[in-house]
Structures are given as C-alpha cells and as structure tokens.
Amino acid sequence: MDKKTEESFLLDFEKNQNIVHKVCRIYTTNQDAHKDLFQEITIQLWKNYEKFRGDSKFSTWMYRVALNTAISLYRKSTRTIKTQDISDVAFKIQSHDYDDTEERQLKALYKAIHLLNDIDKALIFLYLESKPYKEISETLGISEVNARVKMNRAKEKLKNILNP
Structure with missing residues (x-):
C-alpha cells in the first residue's frame, strides 16, 4: 500500500x-x-x-x-x-439524590440487544444510528423491503424481552 x-x-x-x-x-x-x-x-x-x-x-x-x-x-x-471477568462485577452504593433511571434503561436495552441473534443486533444497531433503510439494506446486503420486515421482527423481539 x-x-x-x-x-x-x-x-x-x-x-x-x-x-x-x-x-x-x-x-x-x-x-x-x-x-x-x-x-x-x-x-x-x-x-x-x-x-x-x-x-x-x-x-x-x-x-x-x-x-x-x-x-x-x-x-x-x-x-x-462463557466466563465473566471479575472487573465487570460492579458494586454500587445507593445514593438517594442520584436518579439512575435512564442509565438503568440503557443498560437494560443493551442487555436485551445482547440476547438477539447476530443479524437482529446489526439491524437494531443501524436503526439506533438513525440510518435510513436504504443504507441498512446496502450495509447488510439485503433488499430494502427485507430490511424493513426484519427490523419490525427485531423490534418485536426486543419489546418481548424488555416487557415479558
């Protein structure tokens, strides 16, 4: 090069x-x-x-x-x-003046995303990046219609994981 x-x-x-x-x-x-x-x-x-x-x-x-x-x-x-690194274990001290609702929701979302299959993860990732369906379809090598269908299914899976 x-x-x-x-x-x-x-x-x-x-x-x-x-x-x-x-x-x-x-x-x-x-x-x-x-x-x-x-x-x-x-x-x-x-x-x-x-x-x-x-x-x-x-x-x-x-x-x-x-x-x-x-x-x-x-x-x-x-x-x-699968193993877990000890540095990943977090010990929190509760504080009454700190509202961590948004942080907990974000962690729950990432945890739910980790449960999806690899293609659904990619779709959700690109969706969260605000990519248009045309670019999502080009990136994943599928048709735009297929990207929309798969996206709806992936969103439904996420909803079921987050709200069983």
Whole structure:
C-alpha cells in the first residue's frame, strides 16, 4: 500500500472510528473483548481498504466490514465457554439524590440487544444510528423491503424481552 493510500485510510478511519466502537459495544460484554474486537475490525478494514471502490460512502462500507467481522467472531465465540471477568462485577452504593433511571434503561436495552441473534443486533444497531433503510439494506446486503420486515421482527423481539 502506498503512502497516499495509507494516509487516506488513516484519515477516513479517524473520522469514522466511532462506528467501530459502537459495533464493539453491541457485540461484546467486557472491556477486553471490546479491545480485541476493535483491533480485529481495524485489521480487517486495513486489509480490505484497497478493495473499497467508493461505490458507497466510506462509513457504509465501514459498517459492513465491522458488522461482518463482529458477526463472524461472535459466531466463533458462541462455541466456547462463557466466563465473566471479575472487573465487570460492579458494586454500587445507593445514593438517594442520584436518579439512575435512564442509565438503568440503557443498560437494560443493551442487555436485551445482547440476547438477539447476530443479524437482529446489526439491524437494531443501524436503526439506533438513525440510518435510513436504504443504507441498512446496502450495509447488510439485503433488499430494502427485507430490511424493513426484519427490523419490525427485531423490534418485536426486543419489546418481548424488555416487557415479558
């Protein structure tokens, strides 16, 4: 890869790296896994950057690579034994003047999202990113109509998880 291409990649990546962090947040449950997935997605983006033709926006391509990498690693990890890092265990001291309702709701939402299958996670993630259905369909490689149908089903699953 030449110097100009390398600089172009770094510039594009820096502008859009929050996409990778958001994908990592959806597909991981602890900081170490987040770092590992971030690194793997970054490597895949770097390895495939020369294949990026510019047919879509860089961010759309980045979503696609990030989600495909996360889904691939997620599927591999479901074959291993789940453990919990002791640093993930939080001990809270209750405070009467702090209202953590929004924080609890957000944690409940992420917990519910973690229970979805990998495609539904991707759909919900892109929806929460306020992506139009056209871009969602391009990112996931499905038709726009299929994206809408799958989205409605994923939302229904989330509702059932959050309000059994």
